Amino acid sequence: MARSINGAVLPDAPDLARMRIERHARLQAQMAAAGVDALLLLGTNPVAYATGAETPGADSGRAGLMRPVALVGAGDTQAHLFTSYPEGAPADLAEDHLHPALYPELPDGAALAADALAGLVPAGARLAVDELPHPLAAALGYYETTGASGVLGPARLVKTADELACIRGAQRINESAMARVQPRLRPGVRQNDLSAWFLEAIFDLGATGNGIDPIWQVMPDCRGDGPWTTHGDVAFPTASFDRILRAGEVIWVDTGIDWHGYASDFGRTWLVDPLAPPSARQAAQFRRWDEVMAAVLSILKPGVTALELGRAAIDANGGTRPWIEHFYLAHGVGTESAEMPMIGTDLGDAFDDRMVMQPGMVLVLEPVIWDEGAGGYRSEDIFAVTDDGWVALSDHPYDPYGERSW
Amino acid sequence: MVITAGPGAAALPEGGRVDFARLRRERRARLLEAMGEAGLDALVLGRPANITYASGARQLWTAGARPFGPGAVVMAGSGEVHLLSTWDDGVPEEISHDHLFGLSWNPGRIAANLAAIPGMASAARIGTDGWSPGAGSLITSVAAGAEVVDAGPALAAARGTKTGDELACLRTAAAAAEAGMTALVEALRPGVTERQLMGVRAAAMARLGLPTPPMEAAACVLGSGDEAAGGGHAGAGGGAGGTPVRLRRLVSDRAAGAGDMVALTAGALYAGYEATLSRTWLVGPEAGSAGSASAGQREMAARARALCDERVAACRPGPVSGRLGPHEWAGSEPVAWGVGLGMEPPLLGAGLGAGTVLAAGMTLVVQAWAEGGPGGAGGALEADAVLVGAEGPERLTRFASCPALRPN
Numbered sequence: 001m002a003r004s005i006n007g008a009v010l011p012d013a014p015d016l017a018r019m020r021i022e023r024h025a026r027l028q029a030q031m032a033a034a035g036v037d038a039l040l041l042l043g044t045n046p047v048a049y050a051t052g053a054e055t056p057g058a059d060s061g062r063a064g065l066m067r068p069v070a071l072v073g074a075g076d077t078q079a080h081l082f083t084s085y086p087e088g089a090p091a092d093l094a095e096d097h098l099h100p101a102l103y104p105e106l107p108d109g110a111a112l113a114a115d116a117l118a119g120l121v122p123a124g125a126r127l128a129v130d131e132l133p134h135p136l137a138a139a140l141g142y143y144e145t146t147g148a149s150g151v152l153g154p155a156r157l158v159k160t161a162d163e164l165a166c167i168r169g170a171q172r173i174n175e176s177a178m179a180r181v182q183p184r185l186r187p188g189v190r191q192n193d194l195s196a197w198f199l200e201a202i203f204d205l206g207a208t209g210n211g212i213d214p215i216w217q218v219m220p221d222c223r224g225d226g227p228w229t230t231h232g233d234v235a236f237p238t239a240s241f242d243r244i245l246r247a248g249e250v251i252w253v254d255t256g257i258d259w260h261g262y263a264s265d266f267g268r269t270w271l272v273d274p275l276a277p278p279s280a281r282q283a284a285q286f287r288r289w290d291e292v293m294a295a296v297l298s299i300l301k302p303g304v305t306a307l308e309l310g311r312a313a314i315d316a317n318g319g320t321r322p323w324i325e326h327f328y329l330a331h332g333v334g335t336e337s338a339e340m341p342m343i344g345t346d347l348g349d350a351f352d353d354r355m356v357m358q359p360g361m362v363l364v365l366e367p368v369i370w371d372e373g374a375g376g377y378r379s380e381d382i383f384a385v386t387d388d389g390w391v392a393l394s395d396h397p398y399d400p401y402g403e404r405s406w
Numbered sequence: 407m408v409i410t411a412g413p414g415a416a417a418l419p420e421g422g423r424v425d426f427a428r429l430r431r432e433r434r435a436r437l438l439e440a441m442g443e444a445g446l447d448a449l450v451l452g453r454p455a456n457i458t459y460a461s462g463a464r465q466l467w468t469a470g471a472r473p474f475g476p477g478a479v480v481m482a483g484s485g486e487v488h489l490l491s492t493w494d495d496g497v498p499e500e501i502s503h504d505h506l507f508g509l510s511w512n513p514g515r516i517a518a519n520l521a522a523i524p525g526m527a528s529a530a531r532i533g534t535d536g537w538s539p540g541a542g543s544l545i546t547s548v549a550a551g552a553e554v555v556d557a558g559p560a561l562a563a564a565r566g567t568k569t570g571d572e573l574a575c576l577r578t579a580a581a582a583a584e585a586g587m588t589a590l591v592e593a594l595r596p597g598v599t600e601r602q603l604m605g606v607r608a609a610a611m612a613r614l615g616l617p618t619p620p621m622e623a624a625a626c627v628l629g630s631g632d633e634a635a636g637g638g639h640a641g642a643g644g645g646a647g648g649t650p651v652r653l654r655r656l657v658s659d660r661a662a663g664a665g666d667m668v669a670l671t672a673g674a675l676y677a678g679y680e681a682t683l684s685r686t687w688l689v690g691p692e693a694g695s696a697g698s699a700s701a702g703q704r705e706m707a708a709r710a711r712a713l714c715d716e717r718v719a720a721c722r723p724g725p726v727s728g729r730l731g732p733h734e735w736a737g738s739e740p741v742a743w744g745v746g747l748g749m750e751p752p753l754l755g756a757g758l759g760a761g762t763v764l765a766a767g768m769t770l771v772v773q774a775w776a777e778g779g780p781g782g783a784g785g786a787l788e789a790d791a792v793l794v795g796a797e798g799p800e801r802l803t804r805f806a807s808c809p810a811l812r813p814n
Contacts, residue, residue, distance in 0.1 A: 044470030056655045057622040059675065061455045061748030063471040084739055087654040100738060105558075106751060108758055131473060132537045134556030147539035196612035203605030206659075210608065213467035213617045227495035230508035235493035239466040242415070242615035258469070326492050326509045345511040 004387045006359045008161040014169065016260060017092055019162035020052040024078065026155040031074050034150050037125035039072040040117070042104060045335040046070070046130050046152055048261040050079045054088035057209035057258065069102045069113070071120055080120060082113075110135035157332070157340055158360035163262065164384045167333060167362060168393040170207075170259035171382055174266040175396040177201035178253070182399065186274055187247040191216040191240035202257050209258035211337055216240050216251045219269075219375045233325035234370060236378075247273040250282070250375050256337045263337040265364045267380030271400055278401055285369045285377035286401035292316045292367040293381070294406045296329070300363070300383065300390045306330075306343040306355035313344075313367060322367040330363040333382060338364075361385045362393070377401070413581035415615045415676065423578070424677065429571035430462035430498055434480075434487065436564040441482045444560040447529035447552075449480040450520075450545060452536045455747035456561055458678040461489050464496035467617035467675070474536030476516065476544075481525045488523050513544060520548045533557030562751050567767030572679065572746065573793065576769055579674045580681035580791055580802040586610050586672030587685060587805045590624065595693035596664045600625040600657035603670070611674055619673045620680045620748055623655035626669040627662050628686070631703045631784030651785050653737040653775055662689045667703055667811070669787035678747045682771050683803035684789035686710060688810040696810040703784065706776050707811035710786035713774035717741060721792045721799035723766045726752075732760040736775040736787075745771045745791055766796035786811075 003010055027050060031039055041047050044055065044063050050070040058066070068083040081089055084101040102116060103109025113136060121127065123142045130148040132140075159167070180201045181194055195214045202210060215237040220226040227235040237254050245251065249272040257264050269286075271278060278286070295316035296309050313322050313329050321344070323329045329344040341355050341363065363383050370376040382393040398404060414423060437460055441449055451457050452474040454465055460478045479488040489501050492508040507519035520526055529549045534541070535557045545554055568576065589610035590603055604624040611619050628651050653669060662668050666689045673682035686707055690697030699707070716729045721742075734741045734755040741755030746769060752762045754770075764770075773789035791802040 042471070043473055054656055056657070057469040057618075059467065059618075059620040059680075059748050060453060060470065060472050061680075061750060062621055063469070064453065065743070065749050065751070065753060067471050085655050086738075087652070087658075088656045101756075103753060103756075103758060106753060106758060108760065109753070112757060130538060131471075132539070134534075134537055134558060137537055138556075145539065149540065190615070192612045192615045196609040199608035199612055199618065200605040203601045203608065206601065209469060209622055210618050211469050215466075227493040228503060229493045230503075230506055231492065235495055237466065238493065238495045239464055239617075241464075328511075342511065346515060347512050 003391050005161050005164065005384065006387065010161050010384070010391060011165050014162040014165035014260065016052065016162070017090070019160055019166070020090060022160045022162070023049060023052075023155070027072055027151065028074070030151040030155045031072065031128070034128065035126065036128040036146070036151060037074050038121045038127050039148055039151055040127055040129045041070040041072070041148065042067055042129070042131040042133070046148070049152070049156060049335045051081045051093070052090045052261065053081050053083060053085070054208060054261065055083070055085050065103065065105050066101065067104070069104065071117065073120065082116065104136035105133045107135045110139040114139035153340065156334055158358055159334060159362055159384065160360065163334060164360070164362070164393060166260050166262035167264070167382065170257055170262050170264035171266070171394045173202055173205045173207050173259055174255060174257050174264035175394065176205050178255075178266060178268070178396065182270060185245070185270060185272060187245060187272055189245050191243045191245065195240060198255060207257045207259055211256040211258050211263055214240060215254040216245070218243065218245065219250045219252055221373055221375050223372065231325040234368070234376070236324060245272045247276065252378050261335050263333050263335070265333050265337060265380055265382060266396070267366055267378060268396070268398065269377045269379060269401070279374070281371060281374040282377070283401065285371050285374070286398065288317065288369045289367055289377045289379060290405050292322050292369070293365060293404065296365060297383070297390060297406050300357065300385065301388060302357055302359050302385060304357050306341055306352035306357070307349055310344045310352060317367070317369065322369055324368055327366070329367060330365045332362045333364050334362060357385050359385055359387045413578040415578070415582075424571050424574045426462070426571070426677070429569065429575070430500070432569045432571065433459050433462070433564070434485070437480060438482065438485050440560040440564040441480065441533070443563065444533065446531055446533040446555070446557065446560060447482050448526060448532045448549075449557055449560070450476050450532060450534045451478045451480070451557070452476060452534070455678065455750065456535050457489070458747050459561070459565055461487050461501060462498040463489055463491060463501070469618070474534070474538050474541045476520055479520065479523055479526070481523065483525050517544055517547050520544070531555060533560055535561060558751070565746055565750060566744070567765055568746060568769055575677045575679035576681055576746070576791070576802060579676040579679045582611065582614050582616055582674035582676055583672045583681045583683055583803060584805045585614060586619065586674055587670060587683060590670045590672060591687055594662060594668060594670070594687055594689055596689060596691070597661050599659050599661045600627060601659055604657050607672055617675055620675055620682065621671070621673055622657065623671050624657060625671070626654045626657070627660045628667045628669055628784050628786070630663070630665045631667060631700065631706060631778060651778065653785060653787055664689055664691045665697065667707070667784055667786060671787070671789070675748070680745050680748045681791040681802055682745065682789060683791060683805055684773060684787045685805060685807060686786040686788065686811065687808045690810070699810050704811055704813055706778060706784055706786045707808065708813050710774050710776035710788045711807050713776060714772060714788035714790060717772035717774060718790055718792050718799050718801055721764065721770055721772065721794045723764055723794060723796065726754055726759060726762045726764060730754045730759070730772070732757055736773045739773070741774070742770045742772040745769050764794050766794055768794040769802070770794065
């Protein structure tokens with residue numbers, strides 16, 4: 001199978017400078033198509049996409065108040081970056097595009113931000129914004145603003161080969177960390193012990209950030225034994241704490257880290273007790289999961305629709321939808337941990353029918369095989385659509401359940 | 407209930423260390439009062455800290471600023487809280503199942519969920535804690551004709567001063583942050599990298615049952631003060647020939663060397679409440695060995711500590727001035743910020759916060775950055791969490807300064 005993506009070979013290591021240039025070109029093309037004079041970005045991940053700047057991971061409160069800001073002018077060669085963390089700016093960012101931090105969440109900060117932007121964007125310009133905190137909206141009254149999703153969405157939907165290498169690099173760190181954590185799992189270990197081992201490992205292995213508090217959710221045998229849900233389906237993912245894990249318990253593991261602005265997504269089902277192998281029903285759950293994956297992958301290539309992929313998964317699961325009501329069979333991953341394309345959400349069949357796979361799209365396939373009375377199996381693997389098929393960006397065993405067939 | 411057992415994360419048989427039911431009740435009362443004063447019929451909240459404040463729900467920690475979308479809705483008329491949660495795990499008992507709305511990717515369904523909240527369709531004035539063109543059309547589609555305004559002032563009024571139970575949470579967070587500092591100091595040795603220290607600190611928090619620390623800036627190797635410390639963007643790092651280093655928040659793979667000064671930062675979240683402190687430490691010749699500082703290093707560290715102490719002392723009720731004023735800087739950062747459910751307004755210094763009036767019961771993190779002295783590189787960072795008390799400031803973080811860097 002050819003591994004090219006729009007003619008480019010998936011490199012072993014990303015060329016970050018080339019990646020920034022190619023992303024910038026995509027943003028410029030979408031801005032031109034949308035008739036936007038400038039793109040003002042405040043979201044953590046959109047700024048990372050537009051500038052390539054790295055920012056220390058932070059909880060949402062700090063990340064909001066101390067947010068880096070990007071301004072992309074139509075026709076400009078680079079994005080302007082306003083940041084408290086210039087050490088994270090790419091080395092090739094021109095000095096006149098690197099600016100002190102703005103504080104658009106605060107009334108006085110927003111006034112200063114408007115002054116800074118006024119020097120770069122003429123009054124009356126058509127400005128696309130992803131977020132517009134009230135103070136900044138008040139201070140920017142003289143621009144015509146529109147949403148940035150029409151620019152960001154199409155630009156980010158299809159990845160460059162270097163972006164795919166970043167996702168694979170993030171996933172390798174995540175997987176290597178899990179290879180250190182899983183052997184330590186046994187009855188008496190607490191969820192937060194697993195988190196401690198995981199977090200220490202990811203930074204030792206070179207992660208640039210942690211994206212989500214690690215999830216080690218104990219799954220019930222029956223839906224009704226788990227938390228109440230609005231739809232009656234399984235609750236997942238729920239936050240970890242100091243729950244002591246016990247023999248006989250099954251945990252669904254879900255973690256995500258950051259590497260050069262790209263997210264990993266690791267999902268596996270583990271058994272707490274290393275001395276007890278999977279039961280016959282548990283083993284059958286895994287085989288069914290593997291069959292669903294194989295069915296989807298057998299038709300995954302450019303031109304197939306999300307709807308067709310979802311139906312292949314349902315057929316392989318005997319007509320039952322193999323994913324949780326509030327989620328999906330698959331989601332994309334990139335600078336966001338979950339982004340388009342998505343398959344099987346409540347956006348509906350018509351949406352999925354319009355979502356046609358293209359080379360460079362990424363799918364995190366995460367079928368859930370629920371076996372009422374005996375819990376369920378869930379694992380995630382990441383694939384990129386290539387010019388004539390797919391390539392896996394994840395590679396991790398399924399212990400103690402068995403081996404994949406595809 | 408008073409705290410009888412000191413800080414800790416575990417519940418106690420007699421009722422625990424913090425009365426969380428009262429904590430939630432008092433927060434909700436403050437929020438409703440602030441809504442009343444601001445004339446808000448409804449509050450639509452998207453920021454996790456505000457959702458925590460309004461609902462008390464135990465949320466999953468995720469990194470980064472989240473795009474605005476309705477996560478919790480507070481109705482002034484009923485005083486009730488409606489929460490985006492597909493399940494009741496982590497949801498306080500006072501929020502009943504019929505007040506939960508599930509996760510959706512479909513804007514039409516999200517609008518329908520909002521529209522189903524009693525009183526929403528007829529709300530005349532709605533406050534939100536964020537805004538985007540998409541979210542704007544969502545809200546106007548649900549409450550046609552409603553005036554949508556900034557909820558920031560109402561939220562600041564409610565969240566600014568802390569209740570007794572909130573302070574108990576902050577004190578627990580302070581103790582946990584000090585545990586993170588202990589872990590950093592114990593791991594500091596020649597050869598350890600900034601990134602490894604970040605992992606050590608995150609692991610220390612997880613072992614206490616706490617989530618990922620509120621900021622990943624665990625360590626910045628500042629050099630010995632006798633040479634330049636660089637790295638990163640040309641405009642960001644230290645130059646050669648005695649140019650002062652710049653405080654880097656983004657950790658790198660730079661390893662600490664014997665005789666280096668390292669800025670260590672430890673923060674912790676307990677029940678959503680944050681405390682953070684920074685100390686500058688000298689790397690000894692080997693693990694567990696204090697090493698011996700030069701006079702220049704001790705001078706820098708003393709200057710940072712004294713400046714930080716001045717800022718702690720300025721945390722008194724009344725208008726901010728002097729060391730907390732808008733013309734003060736800590737490197738390129740503000741010199742102080744509000745802290746509660748994470749970082750919150752006000753931000754002071756770096757051109758911000760003129761006219762801010764501190765009130766007893768507010769909590770701040772104050773920091774001080776001392777650049778290298780004449781002819782020397784290096785620098786020193788100190789930071790503490792502080793309670794603005796009616797009788798004067800109370801430092802919530804108690805961790806000592808590096809003994810090897812104290813003045814002779």
